Amino acid sequence: MQAVTELPTINPMAPVPHEVVGKRRETYDTMTLELAAPEPFESRPGQFNMLYPFGIGECAISISGDPSRTDRIVHTIRDVGAVTHALHALDIGDHVGVRGPFGTPWPMEAAEGKDLVIVAGGIGLAPVRPAIYEALNHRDRYEQFVLLYGARSPEDLVYLDEIKEWRSRFDAHVDVSVDSAPSGYRGSVGVVTRLIPSADFDPEHAVAFVIGPEIMMRFSVTELRALGMPRDQIYISMERNMQCAVGFCGHCQFGNTFVCRDGAVFCYDDIHSYLPIKEV
Amino acid sequence: MSEKKELVAELARHPFMRGFAPEAVERMAECVEGIREWDEDALIFRAGGEADMCYLVRGGEVAIEIHSPGVGSRIVQTVSHGQVLGWSWLFEPHQWAFDARVLTPASAFVLRGEAVRKCMDEHHDLGYLMMSRFAGLIAARLQATRLQLLDLYASRD
Missing domain, CATH: 3.40.50.80 (Nucleotide-binding domain of ferredoxin-NADP reductase (FNR) module)
Structure with missing residues (x-):
């Protein structure tokens, strides 16, 4: 009888709760949130996470902290809609769902x-x-x-x-x-x-x-x-409407690429022909 | 080196004069009234005033401001080393459209507008070069103004 294959322990679609441990106002509409990483968080400059204020919705937010610090995850968030507004309303000690990191890094x-x-x-x-x-x-x-x-x-x-x-x-x-x-x-x-x-x-x-x-x-x-x-x-x-972050949903399609999976950082040489096309 | 030669040499080093033939720089140097320096907050010219001078900034930073009653003064652009301050001296009615206020101690070559215009009329090659330079400058500032009008960083939601 064939052994049952063990499922991977990390599901890229499952948000993991993270505690808010720091909050700093940058401007009248922008805030920086610092989250405690339950385990060392490795990311590269330019990558993003999907943040999920529970019960509201998810959005892609770039990681803005020092990549050499793996105990903290830092995001700077501008209050522009329902999800980012909910993220702004979080207090120290609250939890937020995190998926990531995703996307290509700055080279x-x-x-x-x-x-x-x-x-x-x-x-x-x-x-x-x-x-x-x-x-x-x-x-x-x-x-x-x-x-x-x-x-x-x-x-x-x-x-x-x-x-x-x-x-x-x-x-x-x-x-x-x-x-x-x-x-x-x-x-x-x-x-x-x-x-x-x-x-x-x-x-x-x-x-x-x-x-x-x-x-x-x-x-x-x-x-x-x-x-x-x-x-x-x-x-x-590039910035597009990123929803799944793993290239499944197609919301962030940009020419023959998906911004969430193939970007968000692109070499200009690879995508320059798409930029002047307003339908892309 | 004589004072005049020194002025020509210094003028030739200004980024605006890059590509000017030595004789063209000499002709422009004839129009230089002098090198002026201003302290912080000094007003170089005021909107509505007679635009009789052309300024090639050598150092410091100058704000181009506009005043609107009820709104106050806004800075629309700053000009610094190597840039040109003002072109109203070149076009009728030779009247400044904005204020120019010094942000950090500044200095500039001050050229007499009327003398420059006369020189451009008499020496068409130089006149064409000057007009090309100013057209490029105006086009770049028009493009920058369009970008400012787009308010690119505003929230879209």
Whole structure:
């Protein structure tokens, strides 16, 4: 008689309850939640989890913490709908269901020995923060480190303390710009794409990670390309309606790929032809 | 090196002048009134004022602001090293449309607008080059303004 095959113990569709152990307000509509990992949580920069506030629904949220810390899982969440609103309402000691990690990571190894240029817009700084930690924790692996971050207004800037710390480093070029600001604001004002031409990096010997609203990414890529950066050295993180996170449901189909399974990080060279097609 | 040669050499190093032939830089240097410096919060020009100067920023940061009654002043853009501040001197009615306020101590080459326009009229190659540069600048700022108008980072739900 044939032995019964043991079922795998990890079901990617089953959420595992995690306790909220930290909560920090970033802006008027954005919060960072810290969850205790019941067992060491291994993830790579750029991956995401599915978070499930019980009884409300699930949504894909990028991991925004330091990947070298496996005892905590950090997510930065903008309050934009029912599920994210419920996540914002969680208190320390509450539990939330977690599935993950899912998705492709930022290709840190592709940038080793080269300049690393990160262009982030809005809440897009959160999904790329693990890559920033990774790069700064292993600073000697990269040549120039450039972070260009844009937001809607000074009130929308997240991780202000860390940005200040990163800017104070002599081995990092960090520029921040907001789309508009009240008189008296002392920072740079204008769209983030205009920071690209004046940043200090060698476009032919650099790798770029670009994340933010799709239009912002398109214009950022245009600037990078105008400087001479090859398409296969640019990586972008796509956003689509991700529901199952394992490529079953098809909600996040993007051309011949599924963003949840084949992305969210893609090499621009692989998907550039889909971007101008509005039906995709 | 004479003072004039020094000015020409320094002007030639400004990013806006990249690609200008040496004689074109010399002609532009003839239009330079001087290098000016401003302290924080100084007003370089005010909306509605006569736009008689062209500024090539050498350092510091300058905010382009607009005031709306009831709303207050908003910064719509900042300009820093290597960039051009203002083009109203180039087009009729030569009147500034925005305020320019210094955010961090700034310095700029100040060129007399009328002299630059005359030079462009008399030397068409230089005039074409200048117009091409300013058209590129205006196109880039128009594109940036469109992106700002899209309010890309706003919540969509």
